[in-house]
Amino acid sequence: MEGYLFPDTYRFPRDFPAAGVVRHMVGNFFRRVAQVRPDFRSMDPDELHDTVILASIVEREYQRPDEAGLIASVFANRLAVGARLQSCATVAYVLTEMEGREHPRVITHAELAVDSAFNTYRRRGLPPAPISNPGAVALQAAFYPAESDYWYFVLKDPETGAHHFSARSTSTTTPSSST
Secondary structure (H helix, E strand, O other), X not given: OOOOOOOOOOOOOOOOOHHHHHHHHHHHHHHHHHHHOOOHHHOOHHHHHHHHXXXXXXXXXXXXXXXXXHHHHHHHHHHHOXXXXXXXXXXXXXXXXXXXXXXXXXXXXXXHOOOOOOOOOOOOOOOOOOOOOOOHHHHHHHHOOOOOOEEEEEEEEOOOOEEEEEEOOOOOXXXXXXX
């Protein structure tokens, strides 16, 4: 159910069944999606699932809510042309959730090469499933990415969570000074 368990504060009786918890969290997820995208039920199920996958990546990448839409725009721009997403969050997911390692402070070049369908440094397109349970900010960003010409982002201030965004160079002779 990863991707569809809305992160929120829940209060359940002590002996509430696990299946009931999951049903409640999933119900809350779809209520929240309806607030973001009221017509989501008319979407193709695969398109909705892909949007949830994208939102799950945005959830693990953004630190400042005002940047979530820009992060989503980077991924949307890359997806539109079949480029690799190159999301560190997907690599961290492989390392922590699939391999059981501690969350890396820094991802090494060797870790970027880990063989997994979830590794968007090695594979094009979206991973096969969500990598987290996205909240409202990430869902909003994935359904409505900002319009930008950005292709890259990097954390520039760990204290504030601010990222630097840059566009892909259109010149083949002069590298872009912003990337």
